[in-house]
Amino acid sequence: xxxxxxxxxxxxxxxxxxxxxxxxxxxxxxxxxxxxxxxxxxxxxxxxxxxxxxxxxxxxxxxxxxxxxxxxxxxxxxxxxxxxxxxxxxxxxxxxxxxxxxxxxxxxxxxxxxxxxxxxxxxxxxxxxxxxxxxxxxxxxxxxxxxxxxxxxxxxxxxxxxxxxxxxxxxxxxxxxxxxxx
Amino acid sequence: xxxxxxxxxxxxxxxxxxxxxxxxxxxxxxxxxxxxxxxxxxxxxxxxxxxxxxxxxxxxxxxxxxxxxxxxxxxxxxxxxxxxxxxxxxxxxxxxxxxxxxxxxxxxxxxxxxxxxxxxxxxxxxxxxxxxxxxxxxxxxxxxxxxxxxxxxxxxxxxxxxxxxxxxxxxxxxxxxxxxxxxxxxxxxxxxxxxxxxxxxxxxxxxxxxxxxxxxxxxxxxxxxxxxxxxxxxxxxxxxxxxxxxxxxxxxxxxxxxxxxxxxxxxxxxxxxxxxxxxxxxxxxxxxxxxxxxxxxxxxxxxxxxxxxxxxxxxxxxxxxxxxxxxxxxxx
Numbered sequence: 001x002x003x004x005x006x007x008x009x010x011x012x013x014x015x016x017x018x019x020x021x022x023x024x025x026x027x028x029x030x031x032x033x034x035x036x037x038x039x040x041x042x043x044x045x046x047x048x049x050x051x052x053x054x055x056x057x058x059x060x061x062x063x064x065x066x067x068x069x070x071x072x073x074x075x076x077x078x079x080x081x082x083x084x085x086x087x088x089x090x091x092x093x094x095x096x097x098x099x100x101x102x103x104x105x106x107x108x109x110x111x112x113x114x115x116x117x118x119x120x121x122x123x124x125x126x127x128x129x130x131x132x133x134x135x136x137x138x139x140x141x142x143x144x145x146x147x148x149x150x151x152x153x154x155x156x157x158x159x160x161x162x163x164x165x166x167x168x169x170x171x172x173x174x175x176x177x178x179x180x181x182x
Numbered sequence: 183x184x185x186x187x188x189x190x191x192x193x194x195x196x197x198x199x200x201x202x203x204x205x206x207x208x209x210x211x212x213x214x215x216x217x218x219x220x221x222x223x224x225x226x227x228x229x230x231x232x233x234x235x236x237x238x239x240x241x242x243x244x245x246x247x248x249x250x251x252x253x254x255x256x257x258x259x260x261x262x263x264x265x266x267x268x269x270x271x272x273x274x275x276x277x278x279x280x281x282x283x284x285x286x287x288x289x290x291x292x293x294x295x296x297x298x299x300x301x302x303x304x305x306x307x308x309x310x311x312x313x314x315x316x317x318x319x320x321x322x323x324x325x326x327x328x329x330x331x332x333x334x335x336x337x338x339x340x341x342x343x344x345x346x347x348x349x350x351x352x353x354x355x356x357x358x359x360x361x362x363x364x365x366x367x368x369x370x371x372x373x374x375x376x377x378x379x380x381x382x383x384x385x386x387x388x389x390x391x392x393x394x395x396x397x398x399x400x401x402x403x404x405x406x407x408x409x410x411x412x413x414x415x416x417x418x419x420x421x422x423x424x425x426x427x428x429x430x431x432x433x434x435x436x437x438x439x440x441x442x443x444x445x446x447x448x449x450x451x452x453x454x455x456x457x458x459x460x461x462x463x464x465x466x467x468x469x470x471x472x473x474x475x476x477x478x479x480x481x482x483x484x485x486x487x488x489x490x491x492x493x494x495x496x497x498x499x500x501x502x503x504x505x506x507x508x509x510x511x512x513x514x
Binding site for chain 2: 003004005006007008009010011012013014016017106107109110140143144147148149
């Protein structure tokens, strides 16, 4: 018997657990072989001990949001064709906003190395929890439609891209919050 | 526990891949819940002393860094500070966990001194049965009569802990992501298991290979997932879905996530539980204890899809189920 690693079931644990005698025989037979195993083990154990220290204090910390970010960008290089809501072509916009650095033939989400590929900017938002709820609901709906699992990072960026092409709607909404008089 | 003779034979396996990030802990957690769903009593043994391990996933790792706490390491070297059963925590119905402790990182030191200590009274040619220690502890503490299934989750490393787990369970379930490295990791597992099996003169079974985190929109994922299916008889595959992370977030299995934390299940997630059921059916059949069809009480099993093709579920025939199960006890 013995000495195999194959598809299917190995030794029946019930035999192992039930019968002490078999175990002791096996031990004696394996004694000499164990010695070799211990030697190879020893090397690995050294590294095991070295690696075992924890590195827990590495949680990513995001800085506070900079209020200047938005204003400093205004009037700078980013100029877009603004279209009326009726003309909004989500697919084209999404294509346009695939990072320039991405060169593979597959659709971006399929070919990139990770979700943050090409996303160099990190921003902190102040949001109401009700907006996060809205985001969760929307995410669920999008995933239902696609029967997929759209990363939140993608969903958020797409939401921004689409919304930022709707200045008239945004203006109307901002007016409601009192933007004109501010 | 009494009534041992009426029970199914105990099943044991180690969920392992020496490559990290293959979904090992998630698979162990949810397989336990899947066994529990059909009424099997499961003991999950967390032998991964790193952060984010099984006992953390199930919210029972509060003693992990407590230097005063008793743990499995102490029991492995006959220095238990209390009852073995006091180490065990119930995470979900029918799912008990033996949590890990940081001490397990130094298990070799403990085993070395145990060897030195008991070696004093042994003949010169005595060899310390290092890799048998886990099996011995489980046996001494009645685990086989308390549980139907024992699942060990070691860390992703071919070290003493892993070999103890292999020695005790003799079976390995291998999760792998469908990439070149994930595919090749199976060979790595085979190498270490084969070497250990020969060394110890034991038989280790490759119970199942399970493609995890499959993205069916990716061509290479599809190719490698199918390769895992064709070459290793992978019974099911799991997609990369946020439900697994949500379960982690809630410290529950994905079974409990759906039953208690979700008002409805997304279309993309509807196959998760059926896949685990089919997987459990396959594992039990591999061990010679096929489950009867009525084990699921009408719950859905995964019978295949367009991507994966048809899946045969090895169940015990409905009318002969009880006999078939009884006869397999102790066989093999």
